[in-house]
Amino acid sequence: MRQTVHCIKLKQEAEALEYPPYPGELGQRIQQQVSKPAWQMWVQQQTMLINEYRLMPADAQARRYLEREMERFLFGPGSEPPPDYRPKS
Numbered sequence: 047m048r049q050t051v052h053c054i055k056l057k058q059e060a061e062a063l064e065y066p067p068y069p070g071e072l073g074q075r076i077q078q079q080v081s082k083p084a085w086q087m088w089v090q091q092q093t094m095l096i097n098e099y100r101l102m103p104a105d106a107q108a109r110r111y112l113e114r115e116m117e118r119f120l121f122g123p124g125s126e127p128p129p130d131y132r133p134k135s
Contacts (some may be wrong), residue, residue, distance in 0.1 A: 048061050048062070049061075049062040050062055050081075051063075051078065051079065051080070051081055052079075053079070053080055053081035053083075053084050054079040054080060054084075054120065054121060055080055055081070055087070055119075055120050055121075056081055056083065058082050060081030060082065060083055060084070061082040061083065062077070062081060062082065063076065063077045063080065063081070063082050063085055064094075065077065067085055070076075072113070072117070075078060076120065079120075079121075080120050084120065085120075087119075088101055088116055088119050088120055091115070091125050092115070092116065094103075094127060094131070095112065095115060095125070095127075095128075096112075096134055098127070098128045098131055099128060106134035
């Protein structure tokens with residue numbers, strides 16, 4: 047039987063993550079409060095941010111930016127796309 051979690055992002059019970067998807071306390075918090083579908087939503091948002099802003103994940107400044115956006119996306123008001131972003135149809 048799959049475990050569920052009351053997802054802070056989706057505001058409903060959903061499938062839980064099997065392990066912390068991020069290191070440290072933040073990863074533990076994500077595993078305890080964020081569902082697998084919400085995490086996948088973040089992965090898509092992160093990919094868009096990396097591509098649109100041409101971020102290099104190996105760069106410490108880019109990693110800090112992505113971590114802040116991840117916290118905003120999962121636990122806060124959300125992560126905004128770049129001002130000139132137009133999703134592909």
